[in-house]
Amino acid sequence: MNKRILRDLKANVIKNASFVFMIMLSVMVIVGFNRSMDGYAQTARGFYASNNVEDGQFSVLGVITRSQENYIRDELGTLTERNDSIDYELEENRVIRLLRANREINEPIVTRGKPVSSDAEMLIDEKFADANGYEIGDRVEIGRHIYTVSGFGISPDYVYTIRNMSDVLNSPKTFGVGYVSDYLFDRVETEKIYNEVNSYSYKLAEGNFDYLFDYLRENFELVDLVKVEDNSRINTIFDDVGGPKKMSMVMGGLLIFIVSFIISISTANGIKRESQVIGILLAQGFDKKELVRHYLTLPMILTAIGSAVGYAAGVLISAPLINIQTEYNVPAIQLKDSAYLMLIGLGTPLIIAFLTANVTISRFLNKTPLSLLRGAASSVTVSNVEKRFNRLGGPFFFRFRVKNLLREKSGFIVLFSGVFLSAVLLNMAFYIRDSANHYITTLQNQLPYQYMYILKDFNATSDFEKKAEKTVIKNMKLLIAGDEKSVLLQGLAVDGRYYAIDALERLDDRQVVISTALRKKFGVDIGDELALFDQTKGEEYAIQVADVFDYDVGQIIFTSYSNFFKITENPARYYNALLADEDLGVNENDASAYVDKTGAMESIDALLDMLRVMSSLIISVAVLILIIVVYTLMQLILEREKINISMIKLFGYRDNEINALYTRGNIMNVLTAFALSLPVSRLAAQKFYDGIFYNMQQYLEAYIEKSSLIMSFAAALAGYFASMLIIKRSVGKIPFSEAIKNRE
Amino acid sequence: MFLDVKSLTKKYKSGERDSLALDGVTFSADTGEVCVIFGPSGSGKSTLMNIIGGIESATSGSVTVDGIEITNKSSRALIEYRRKYVGFVFQFYNLIPNLTIRENIEICARLGDDPLDMDVLMAKTGVKDQEDKFPSQLSGGQQQRVAIARALVKNPKILLCDEPTGALDYKTSKDVLKLFEEINRAYRVTIVMITHNEALKRMATRVVRVKDGKALSAEVNENVYPVDQIVW
Ligand SMILES: Nc1ncnc2c1ncn2[C@@H]1O[C@H](COP(=O)(O)OP(=O)(O)OP(=O)(O)O)[C@@H](O)[C@H]1O
Ligand SMILES: [Mg+2]
Numbered sequence: 001m002n003k004r005i006l007r008d009l010k011a012n013v014i015k016n017a018s019f020v021f022m023i024m025l026s027v028m029v030i031v032g033f034n035r036s037m038d039g040y041a042q043t044a045r046g047f048y049a050s051n052n053v054e055d056g057q058f059s060v061l062g063v064i065t066r067s068q069e070n071y072i073r074d075e076l077g078t079l080t081e082r083n084d085s086i087d088y089e090l091e092e093n094r095v096i097r098l099l100r101a102n103r104e105i106n107e108p109i110v111t112r113g114k115p116v117s118s119d120a121e122m123l124i125d126e127k128f129a130d131a132n133g134y135e136i137g138d139r140v141e142i143g144r145h146i147y148t149v150s151g152f153g154i155s156p157d158y159v160y161t162i163r164n165m166s167d168v169l170n171s172p173k174t175f176g177v178g179y180v181s182d183y184l185f186d187r188v189e190t191e192k193i194y195n196e197v198n199s200y201s202y203k204l205a206e207g208n209f210d211y212l213f214d215y216l217r218e219n220f221e222l223v224d225l226v227k228v229e230d231n232s233r234i235n236t237i238f239d240d241v242g243g244p245k246k247m248s249m250v251m252g253g254l255l256i257f258i259v260s261f262i263i264s265i266s267t268a269n270g271i272k273r274e275s276q277v278i279g280i281l282l283a284q285g286f287d288k289k290e291l292v293r294h295y296l297t298l299p300m301i302l303t304a305i306g307s308a309v310g311y312a313a314g315v316l317i318s319a320p321l322i323n324i325q326t327e328y329n330v331p332a333i334q335l336k337d338s339a340y341l342m343l344i345g346l347g348t349p350l351i352i353a354f355l356t357a358n359v360t361i362s363r364f365l366n367k368t369p370l371s372l373l374r375g376a377a378s379s380v381t382v383s384n385v386e387k388r389f390n391r392l393g394g395p396f397f398f399r400f401r402v403k404n405l406l407r408e409k410s411g412f413i414v415l416f417s418g419v420f421l422s423a424v425l426l427n428m429a430f431y432i433r434d435s436a437n438h439y440i441t442t443l444q445n446q447l448p449y450q451y452m453y454i455l456k457d458f459n460a461t462s463d464f465e466k467k468a469e470k471t472v473i474k475n476m477k478l479l480i481a482g483d484e485k486s487v488l489l490q491g492l493a494v495d496g497r498y499y500a501i502d503a504l505e506r507l508d509d510r511q512v513v514i515s516t517a518l519r520k521k522f523g524v525d526i527g528d529e530l531a532l533f534d535q536t537k538g539e540e541y542a543i544q545v546a547d548v549f550d551y552d553v554g555q556i557i558f559t560s561y562s563n564f565f566k567i568t569e570n571p572a573r574y575y576n577a578l579l580a581d582e583d584l585g586v587n588e589n590d591a592s593a594y595v596d597k598t599g600a601m602e603s604i605d606a607l608l609d610m611l612r613v614m615s616s617l618i619i620s621v622a623v624l625i626l627i628i629v630v631y632t633l634m635q636l637i638l639e640r641e642k643i644n645i646s647m648i649k650l651f652g653y654r655d656n657e658i659n660a661l662y663t664r665g666n667i668m669n670v671l672t673a674f675a676l677s678l679p680v681s682r683l684a685a686q687k688f689y690d691g692i693f694y695n696m697q698q699y700l701e702a703y704i705e706k707s708s709l710i711m712s713f714a715a716a717l718a719g720y721f722a723s724m725l726i727i728k729r730s731v732g733k734i735p736f737s738e739a740i741k742n743r744e
Numbered sequence: 745m746f747l748d749v750k751s752l753t754k755k756y757k758s759g760e761r762d763s764l765a766l767d768g769v770t771f772s773a774d775t776g777e778v779c780v781i782f783g784p785s786g787s788g789k790s791t792l793m794n795i796i797g798g799i800e801s802a803t804s805g806s807v808t809v810d811g812i813e814i815t816n817k818s819s820r821a822l823i824e825y826r827r828k829y830v831g832f833v834f835q836f837y838n839l840i841p842n843l844t845i846r847e848n849i850e851i852c853a854r855l856g857d858d859p860l861d862m863d864v865l866m867a868k869t870g871v872k873d874q875e876d877k878f879p880s881q882l883s884g885g886q887q888q889r890v891a892i893a894r895a896l897v898k899n900p901k902i903l904l905c906d907e908p909t910g911a912l913d914y915k916t917s918k919d920v921l922k923l924f925e926e927i928n929r930a931y932r933v934t935i936v937m938i939t940h941n942e943a944l945k946r947m948a949t950r951v952v953r954v955k956d957g958k959a960l961s962a963e964v965n966e967n968v969y970p971v972d973q974i975v976w
Contacts, residue, residue, distance in 0.1 A: 396850055400843070407842050644840045650799055651898075652827025652855050736799040739838060740790075740906075 005297050008270070016302055018632050019263050023306025023349055024313060025625075026255035031314025031345040033248035036321035037241035039335035040328075044159060044237050047331050051107040053156035053234060054201035055209070056227040057083060058536070059592075060220035063198055068219065076215060078207030081105045083157075083199040084185045086192050087588030088143045094132070094174050095163065095588055096142060098122075099155065101179035105201045106157040108179045111331050112136065113151020119183040122147035125154050125161055125329050128176020145184070153179060154329040157201065160233045161329055164454075164593040165226065168698045169603040170327050192589055196457045197223050213538060222536035224475065224592075230486060232696055237328050239694045244324065247688065253348070254421050255625065259306075260352045261414040262632055263299045264360040269640050271295060271364050278365070288365050295361045296354065303353040311345045326610065401665035404641075411637050415666065418629030419673035420680075423716055425622035427681035428688070429615035430708035435685060436608050438703035440601055442552050447597055448498040449579040453586050454593035461575040468580035469496055472564050475697075476557070477533040479540070480522050484533060486697050487518065487555045490577075491564025498579045503547035504560045510567055512543045512559040515551035517699030521690065532557070534568065541567050555697045619715060626719035630670075634663055634727045638734070645731065646738035655732050663727055670720050674713060745772040745808075746934055747779070747796070747902065752805035752815075754791050754957075764957050765791040768805065771952050771962035775810075775901075776932040778924070778968075780944055783954035789938045790906055792954065796936065797830050797904045798822040810901055827855045831895030831903045831933075835910040837887040839879040839894070846875040849894045856898030860931075868930070869893040869923060885916035892923060896931070903927075905937040914976075921947065921971045943976035 009016055064072075064080060072078050081104055087097045101108060101116040101123055108115075108123055113136040116123050122142075124134060129152055134140060138149045154161070154177070163175045185193055202212060209227075216222055228234055271278065278291060315337070322333050405412050454473060455461055461470045472491040477484035489512075494504050503513050519525055524545060532541045549558060565573055578584060586594070638645065645658055653661075686702040693700060754766040765788045773779040783789050794800035795815070796807055799822075802815045814825055839848050849866065853859040866872040869889045871882075879887055888908060895903055905924070909917035925947065928935055937944075945951045946969040953960040 396847070396854070400847070400851070403842055643838070647838055647840065648851060649823075650797075650826065650832060651852050652823055652825075652830070654823055736794075740794070740799075740834060 005294075005301070008298055009301075015266065015632065015635060016298075018628055019259060019266075019302045020306040020309070022255065022259040022262075022625075022628055022632075023303055024310035025621075026252040026259065027307045027310025027345045027349060028313040028317065029248045029255075029621075030252035031311050031341055032317040032321050033244045034341055034344075035314060035318035035335055035337070036333075037245045037325075038338060038341070039318065039333050040322060040325055040330070041238055041241045042336065043333045044328070044330055046334075047109060047159075048156045048234070051109055051156050052105055052203060054105045054228060054231075055204045056225065057157075057199055057201045057231070058216065058222060058226070059197050059199045059224040060216065060222055061197055062220060063194065064200060064220075072207075072212065072215065076207050076211045077205050078212050079105060079203040079205055080200045081202075082193075083201055084193045085589075086184070086189055089588060090142070092174075094176075096124075096128070097163075097175070097177045098142065098180050098184060099158075099177055100182055100185060102182055103155070105203045106155040108153045108155040109331055110151045110153040113149070113153075115153070116150055116179060116181055119181045120146070120148055121150040121180070123151050123153040123179040124149050125158065125172075125176045125178070126152040127161060127170070127172035127329055131172040132176070142178075145188075147178070147180060154331075155179070156234060157231070158233055159328050159330060160236045162233060164595070165232055166593055166697060167232075167595075167600075168693070168696060169600070169607055171599065171603040171606070174599065195589075196459075197592070199224075217538070225535040226475075227535075236692075236696070237325075237330070240325060240327070240692055243688050243691045246691070247684075249344075251421070251425060254417070256349050256352055258414055258418045258421065258629060260299075260303070260349070260356045261410070261417075262629070262636065263302065263353060264356040265411055265414065265633075266636050266639075267295055267299055267357050268360045268364060269636060271361065272640070275364075282365070291365055292358065292361050296357055299353050299357045300350065303349050307346050307349040310349075311342070314345060324614065397661065400661055404637075404662060405665055405669075408637050408640070411633055412669065415630065415633045416669055416673050418633070419626060419670050419716070419720075420677050422622040422626035422629070422719070423674045423677035423712075424681045424684060425618055425625070426712045426715055427677055427704065427709075428685050429618035429622065430712050431681055431685035431702050431704050432618075432688065433608070433611050433615040434705045434708050435689060435700055435703045436604065436611050437705075439553065439700050440604050440608070442701075443597070443601060443604070446551050446553055447600075449581065449595075450597045451578075451580045451583055452593075452595040453578045453580075453584065453591045454576055455578070455586070456590055456592050458574045458576050460590060461578055464578050464580070464584050464586070467582060468578040468584055469493065469498055470575040471496070471577045471579060472561065472575050473577045474534070474564075474568065477535060478518075478522070478524075478555075478557070479531040479533055480524070485522060485555070487532075487557055488697055489532060489557050489559065489564065489567070491559055491561040494560050499549070499551075499558065501547075501549050501558055503549075504558070507546055507560055507563055508544075509563060510541075510543050511546035511563070512557045512567070513547045513549045514545050515549055515554060515556045515558070515699075517552050517701070518555050518557065519548050520552075520701060521555065521699050532567070539569070541569065543567055552701055553698060555699055623715055623719040626716060627723045630666070630720055631723035631726055634666070634723065635730060638662065638727065638730055642734055642738050643741075646734050646736055649734065650736050650739050655728065658731050659724075659728055662731070663724060667720070670716065674716050678709075746775040746777075746810055747773040747936070748806075748808040749792070749796070750806045750808075752792065752795065752807060753803045754788070754795065754800070755803045766795075766802075766805075767957035769954070769957070769959045770805075771950075771959055773934060773936070773950050775934055776928065777949040778928055778935045778937065778947060779950040779952065780948035781936065781938045781952045781954060782940070782942065782945065787954045788957040789954055791957075793904050793906055793936060793938060796902075797832060798826050827898075828857065829901045831898065831900035833888070833891050833895050833903065833905040833908045835907040837879070837884070837891045839887055839890055841879050844876050844878055845871055845882070845890050848879065848890055849897050852894050853897045856900070859898050860896065862897060865893050865897055868926070869896075883916075885912055885919060888912060888916075888920050889923060892920070892927070896927060896933070899931070900933060903933050903935045905935065907938050907940065909939070909941070918971060925971050941976060943974055946974050947971050 069080055072080050085097050085099050087095050089095055111126060134149055136149050136151055140147050158177050160170060161177060162170045318335055474489045476487050476489045478487045492499055501513050526545050526548060528545045530543050532543055641662060682702050689700040749769055749771050752766050752769040755762045756765055769792060781789050795802050798814050806813055806815045809829060849862055853862055866875060869892055871889050871893060874882055909920055924935060948965050949968055950964055952962045
């Protein structure tokens with residue numbers, strides 16, 4: 001028996017090799033992506049733990065005194081620390097933000113070189129250094145000071161080094177952080193770090209957030225509060241690694257299923273061919289279990305080889321795959337093997353292969369020895385569907401094709417799933433690229449201003465009144481189905497020039513206008529009664545959606561300036577933000593957030609380059625899967641129909657006619673799978689972006705260009721026809737001896 | 745002559761040694777003849793027939809059918825030859841299991857330039873009542889009738905039958921042979937039939953004896969018996 005297995009392995013080298021290859025591919029994708037992304041997340045998590053990442057940060061009007069700080073620490077068990085930072089403009093519109101190297105919360109780590117050991121030394125973030133060509137030992141002039149770069153490093157609160165917490169994308173060329181000694185803050189620039197509104201990080205040691213929150217509310221006016229899980233600089237990294245992880249799991253898992261089914265169809269073919277031998281063995285009282293074991297061996301061996309090689313390959317590619325995350329400043333990534341990945345990578349394929357093959361084999365062996373003895377031909381039963389179909393009539397060749405499809409139901413379904421999976425991948429690749437492209441265009445069209453500033457000092461908005469429109473913006477949580485979603489509440493002047501929202505004039509006290517992005521992302525609509533949660537006050541406000549405004553790039557709830565204060569139950573009116581067409585020259589340190597439309601679009605452009613590479617990669621993998629699935633399945637179907645094909649060949653049918661009869665009907669299959677994949681890939685792409693933007697107020701709508709649809713379709717067809725071309729040769733090779741062979 | 749086989753040889757390479765399946769076979773037959781080939785097992789009968797049918801190549805010698813020499817043709821040309829000229833009937837019927845009886849015949853009807861009327865043919869071969877059944881629902885004799893109808897429907901010039909009654913009992917065999925007789929008469933199709941049954945030489949117009957790849961004799965039977973009167 002073992003010799004036979006070896007012979008089987010050798011006899012169908014190409015077929016078996018493609019099974020192994022597909023299993024390998026699926027396991028490699030799962031293991032590769034998960035191992036690298038896990039390593040990424042674990043490294044970040046370890047770094048956060050060892051370097052005392054904050055539990056959150058808040059801003060208050062005024063300053064927390066030394067004694068208040070001591071009270072919070074000793075009585076409330078919570079550490080607080082001022083977030084001192086000074087932004088300096090360098091030439092070429094670049095900004096470097098200097099932070100204290102010496103900190104208790106969010107301690108910087110040195111990734112290369114040495115820590116800061118004198119007042120003239122600086123630790124600098126590596127992405128910024130790379131983008132701008134700074135090396136260790138370089139002297140950099142910042143403001144009136146000259147610093148020597150002692151090393152590269154980063155603190156947990158700037159792992160995603162974005163200028164404003166609300167920024168979607170980083171831009172290492174134009175913004176970076178550096179860490180210097182306390183001298184700068186305590187001796188040189190003291191006036192710059194004490195503002196009207198001051199920001200603090202906190203670390204709950206034995207403390208409890210509620211105690212801290214109550215204390216702050218009693219003693220200060222809380223302006224802003226961002227818990228660590230909402231902090232995009234700290235947490236985006238985890239959302240970002242989740243996408244590839246999930247995608248690889250779903251895609252790899254589906255592929256394993258498809259391959260397992262293909263393998264079990266192939267096993268079934270083999271059993272059918274040997275049905276007479278099996279019948280004799282069973283009739284002689286041979287143990288059924290032993291036969292099952294025999295027929296299981298080959299699929300299990302193939303799967304075991306595939307998953308072992310796949311695991312190894314996954315481990316191998318996990319190191320370079322780290323580079324798909326280019327945005328973050330993290331210490332060197334440590335890749336570790338994990339039990340769950342071994343289980344998934346090595347165990348799941350075997351289990352799935354075992355189950356699918358077992359079902360196929362047992363179903364077959366449960367037939368009586370007699371019916372097995374009569375052989376494959378006599379065991380053919382005609383399904384009711386087929387019988388009914390026979391009565392329908394219609395052109396013969398059409399009926400013949402449909403009959404073949406019906407007869408090969410399982411093969412048909414697997415082929416469909418395979419084409420469907422690769423079509424989803426294919427379309428997703430285009431969706432991912434086009435969506436980002438589309439986002440730029442939408443941003444270009446819909447972002448009504450060139451510059452937006454949120455000022456730390458509320459009263460300062462008046463200084464720019466002439467060149468800008470004043471507005472009020474506040475971070476809020478929208479409560480939906482027990483979930484808190486980050487949104488912006490923005491109060492606009494009714495006759496403002498930036499947003500043309502007609503409904504503003506007609507709003508009742510608690511009514512608002514939501515952006516189309518909000519409607520699309522959370523499914524809220526006109527008439528809905530919603531609740532906003534203000535984290536800084538710990539209060540909920542009721543609102544009602546009166547209208548929707550065409551704005552696809554951000555989760556914004558618009559309302560009139562007066563309504564803003566009615567909704568937030570705040571009697572004291574103020575402005576905190578400015579919208580403008582030109583650069584207002586606001587000092588970097590006076591703004592808590594800053595948007596420059598051109599800059600924002602440039603950084604998305606950089607992201608697009610990466611997405612383009614990624615989507616070409618996905619496209620090639622998708623086409624490869626399509627070719628392999630179509631090829632192996634058609635090969636299996638041909639193998640099963642070998643005798644019949646040999647027969648009609650003998651009658652004088654030409655090879656291309658035979659192809660038309662047995663394989664060409666599958667084009668319908670491909671077309672249907674492709675059509676059905678469109679909505680699914682749209683959904684998948686949307687989920688992909690929603691995952692990445694989970695913690696952000698931005699929204700990116702899944703979008704595909706018509707030309708991309710055509711290209712995707714062309715790629716699918718090309719893959720299909722490529723495998724058909726190979727199949728055609730197999731049809732030509734079927735010998736006549738198949739037909740003349742005695743069938744006893 | 746309609747069928748001319750001249751010094752036909754066929755060598756099979758099996759491992760180190762060549763085996764000579766056909767060793768200079770020569771015989772011929774006229775249009776509309778029934779030519780029966782006898783010989784012990786392994787003597788080369790099927791090989792001979794497969795070469796005539798254009799599904800096997802000859803090593804040397806020639807076969808001419810209706811003036812066309814087929815032994816030097818490309819495989820592409822041989823497809824066209826089989827399509828127009830040849831009908832096959834085998835011992836084990838070899839019908840396509842997932843096609844109905846009618847469809848099994850229909851699939852070959854599309855090959856001929858001038859196919860026979862399917863319904864007439866089905867009536868003649870006695871399978872009209874079974875046309876919507878599937879092969880597995882028919883007895884061996886019935887299946888062989890379908891196979892004959894299938895071979896005949898494209899209106900071939902030559903019908904090649906390799907032990908067509910080998911798997912059938914006496915009575916059924918006789919029915920099938922009568923069918924051949926009728927068909928031969930009705931359509932003037934030349935029939936070449938391999939059989940182990942010595943008695944059948946009496947229904948043939950020509951009898952070829954093969955042994956060890958050689959045609960021992962090829963004689964014309966002047967005294968053809970109707971199948972009805974042959975017993976064995
Ligand atoms: N494909 C092949 N390869 C090698 N040898 C073959 C092949 N086909 C037939 N032979 C050999 O050629 C010789 C003739 O075979 P053939 O099948 O023509 O005999 P036959 O007269 O039809 O026998 P039977 O009455 O048993 O059907 C045999 O010795 C056989 O072993
Ligand atoms: Mg034979």
